[in-house]
Amino acid sequence: MILDGKKISEEILLEVKNKVYDLHLSLAVIQIGNDQSSNVYINQKKKLCNILNIAFIHHKLDLNISEKEVLKLIDVLNEDQTTGILLQLPIPNHLDTKKIQNRINYKKDVDGLNNINVCNLINNKPGIIPCTAKGIMTLLNKYNIKVAGKNVVVVGRSNIVGKPISNLLLNSDATVTVCHSKTKNLAYFTKNADILIAATGKKHLITNSMVKEGAVIIDVGINKIDNKLYGDVDFEKIKNISSYITPVPGGIGPMTIASLAENLYDAYILQQED
């Protein structure tokens, strides 16, 4: 059975739209340089804001900008009426990603990557949750797939996906294994997973011999090769073995966008408390 991220995300966007349409929210996206993938992702965010009637402000900064200048911009956005601030990754190497993310007011941190939100997630306290991880949990939830007590294997340990989804799953009582590029015998772990989450950025890393019959397969990969999108999972070979599987595109991608919409509303609510 296909986990239809596109359909579920549309339902969520409609819900969020009803809540935010008249609130005059705004999203500031900070891009540094002109990365081509970033341009695509930023365009998706712009479209999202159009749908939700959220003002979209694109700060496209020079590749050689100093850290001080970036921090100064964030200080301004922290203080003004901006609802959400998002640092589009990757940023150039001369800048400290964590330092910049931590400068964003945690109540405007719609990516959920600043230390306060990261720690809230670890401590199982309310906060803003990274979009992709949140989207995965929402999708599982919408299809009534329980994670408590399940053997969940996460392949990938990035700060953006692997680590936050592992913590969310642990908070929801899953038994969680984190695999990565240094894991020996990856198939041993994936073959025993009740739920397998692949977030590696390696086209078709997960093949049919690596999954258990009846497993739930979540594919976070978006690998663009010769203008075509591929997941981390070999969908065609696995779809008949698994009980549920996300397609690429149309799976976790749109769920990530829907989570950003939810995070913008959550940020607004948090700021209302002040």
Added chain:
Amino acid sequence: MILDGKKISEEILLEVKNKVYDLHLSLAVIQIGNDQSSNVYINQKKKLCNILNIAFIHHKLDLNISEKEVLKLIDVLNEDQTTGILLQLPIPNHLDTKKIQNRINYKKDVDGLNNINVCNLINNKPGIIPCTAKGIMTLLNKYNIKVAGKNVVVVGRSNIVGKPISNLLLNSDATVTVCHSKTKNLAYFTKNADILIAATGKKHLITNSMVKEGAVIIDVGINKIDNKLYGDVDFEKIKNISSYITPVPGGIGPMTIASLAENLYDAYILQQED
């Protein structure tokens, strides 16, 4: 082979003693109420400070003290000459543990439990690491037991042990599985572990049928029953199956104390940077 935490901890204490003896460092321990186990642990810390020539200040506060009063004390300790501040757990339910831990200046947070140190650990950046987790890594390291690429199973997901050791192991390229009270078929996971770390507080939860021949067994449990100490691992039954195993007492307990000594020195160094 026994992993002799007592011997290794003595070596570490000697090293730290040579560095700190003439520095006039100080440790403030905040205890709220009169928990009997806390009294024992605080006494160990007092002895440690005597050995290292570190001033030991015990703030024993009333069980009914307000959060505001506790925070006020921490504000004073943050500003004065105190090197390390430690909130002895558990504290009464009317107080917010995380809020109080986060009030401690992260450079004096010798327990490594405030958000900044927790996030530094997750982001694999330098910081103060929770004592027990640090002690486990040091012990493995001293016996030249490599974790990279190993299947490491951690039983327990506490903020004090389970979560920090999992993150440390992940940073060191282990494949990490976190099991806990809601895990189904715990033995399936433990039986396949190259390295098994038990931190549950349940006497002899891990029995001989649950471990793989030749595995490394780390027992964090300190369960006092009828005035006798028991680990989470059934040591007598497992010692001949495992390749390495920590005893209780004399394993991770003394390593935790040794790590506190190291953290006090690290805190001093961090404060020197100001």
